[in-house]
Amino acid sequence: MNRIKYLSLFFGFFAALILSACQTGSGYSAARVWNYPSASAPAQQAPSTLSDTTQTTAEQPANVQKAAPMPPVKVALLLPLSGQHQALGQAMLNAAQLALFDVAHDNFELLPHDTGGTADGARNAARAVLAQGADLILGPVFADSVRAVKPIAQRARVSVIAFSTDWATAGDNTYIMGFLPFDQVERLARYTSQHNTGRVAILAPRNDYGRVVTSAWQSTTSRLGTPPAQVTEFSQGESNLAPVLRDFTAYDERVRIAGEQGVSTAQLQPPFDAVLMPVGGETALSIGNLLNHYDLSPRQVKRLGTGLFDDDALATEGSLNGAWFAAPSPKLRKTFEQRYMNTYSASAPRLASLAYDATALAAVLAQRGFQTSGQADFSATAIGNPNGFAGIDGIFRFRSNGTAERGLAILEFNNGKIRVLDDAPQTFQNLGY
Secondary structure, three states, X not given: OOOEEOOOOOOOOOOOOOOOOOOEOOEOOOOOOOOOOOOOOOOOOOOEEOOOOOOOXXXXXXXXXXXXXXXXXXXXXXXXXXXXXXXXXXXXHHHHHHHHHHHOOOOEEEEEEEOOOOHHHHHHHHHHHHHOOOOEEEOOOOHHHHHHHHHHHHHOOOOEEEOOOOXXXXXXXXXXXXXXXXXXXXXXXXXXXXXXXXXEEEEEEOOHHHHHXXXXXXXXXXXXXXXXXXXXXXXXXXXXXXXXXXXXXXXXHXXXXXXXXXXXXXXXXXXXXXXXXXXXXXXXXXXXXXXXXXXXXXXXXXXXXXXXXXXXXXXXOHHHOOOEEEEOOHHHHHHHHHHHHHHHOOOOOOOXXXXXXXXXXXXXXXXXXXXXXXXXXXXXXXXXXXXXEEEOOEEEEEXXXXXXXXXXXXXXXXXXXXXXXXXXXXXXXXXXX
């Protein structure tokens, strides 16, 4: 695809951002147990603010003048613009264009290139944009594609800011913007501990994601001095979870005890006070309904989730009412989504904000580098700024291992809506919640 160059409408002292998660069809591919480190350096000041026409610019660089134009900067954007995920790729390109108009300087060039949603397509796209002189690569989306691009970019000494949630692809010159479960679990575990949730059980798929969530929960609660969770795993892709839930809820034993006592099972103390389910979509709905079926309603057993619960459709399900989960605050994202609708007459998919923030981050890093050294700065030092950035989905910064650390809110399903119970922090100085 021919490169596209967009003129900005104004300059903003902006910085970066976000988003939710992509994975390959085979699921999370990391095989190792995750040990998530703290950021390499403590924050010393508030994060730089992502600015667009819907937000107030936090800082305006005094020395940005048309008389001293910035040198050309080329930033590649690798997206699935054809194939199965074409609609997603086009939506992310749309969002990137919004960021260009909002933030980028006149000589900032975006080089969109189609990956076709495949590793081979991503490999070819990376070679093509590097031949065009790309200074930074944004994307690709899927983990297999990131793995294909990484060594090519590394040989060219060009950094990659990918949209995947596969933490195994991070490191060296590659940064992962997708939302990862580690911060979500720690945020939720701390909140539940502070609000006396009681006994927690985990019902997790038998895959890397489920194991990482379980490990992070047990590690965090151990540090907090709260009891470890009871853990039950089920096979990923299991079509009938009823037998699993029957055992998990100790239903037969509760029926026996209820019969002896002459009461209903719903009148007995539940086997646990909350259940953490690191699943989304139909699986989350199925588990919620089966908990109800086995006489553990949301009033008796609190539902807990990960960022996979950040789904308006799940909020309408009565069997999940009152569920808690950790995710970016939706407040700023709602404004972005309305603006996207007004511009493109379509709804923005959840990942669109990721492309907006990545593009805006690239523009800001280029502008800062020009102010300090006369050229764009996409170095590890610049990308890994410990003060972090504040974007559509709140504050974040990159750890030394290339994964994103984020400030998250505690959200709740409340009668068909998602509401904020405890807002996200505004700086990394108070990330301890």
